[in-house]
Amino acid sequence: MRQWWTRLLPTTTASFVDFELAPSRLSAAALACLYSCVAVLLFFSWLHTSLPLPIVFCCLDMLMHEWLTLHVCRHSLQGRLVVSMSGDVRWQQEKWHIDRVKIRNRYFLLLHIRRPGQVRWLLVCHDACDERSYRALSLICYSAVNFSSSE
Known part of the structure; x- marks a missing residue:
């Protein structure tokens, strides 16, 4: 049985995240x-x-x-960022894929993204977007880490 206070905590569920990334x-x-x-x-x-x-x-x-x-x-780390649960990323009108999540904590996420012929590190700080989008992105990255570590 869930405690009464856990129902009051904000929860986040996400299958994709779509937000505007600003300089942090x-x-x-x-x-x-x-x-x-x-x-x-x-x-x-x-x-x-x-x-x-x-x-x-x-x-x-x-x-x-x-x-x-x-x-x-x-x-240059700004623009519209769309991340799906499968790890596909659409950023700056280009398609990328999350190779791995290097660091995931409450202050920033460090993503290693790639596409054919190009690899980049994408730093997303918690103040570069709104809190709801950052939490959803963190949840997707957590799922991606668990999925890639189980393989």
Whole structure:
């Protein structure tokens, strides 16, 4: 017999998910924090005289270039995302298939998707869409993980 409080909890059932994926502020903050910590460590290594100043400037320049590249890549992870229970994905007007779900937790999902001749990692943060869509996508990914691990 189900407890009375379990009937009050929100439940999610889904055979497919269709939502608009937006750039995540959480991933932007994580990238900014990570790269600023590395820049501070480079600066302190110069103060400690373990690295000369020209090498620190070159490393900071490469770090800034890499951060901008990842920032542009993060903004390209948007558009309409349709995922079915069979693992078929329709994203940015292209057909993909979920190869595996690398990370699935309450903050983000990391999906390895593929199509003939192309493979990508798709990061879906919980703030990139509404809560109902994220829960449905998480449920589909959980089912896909259980289905692929039983084979």
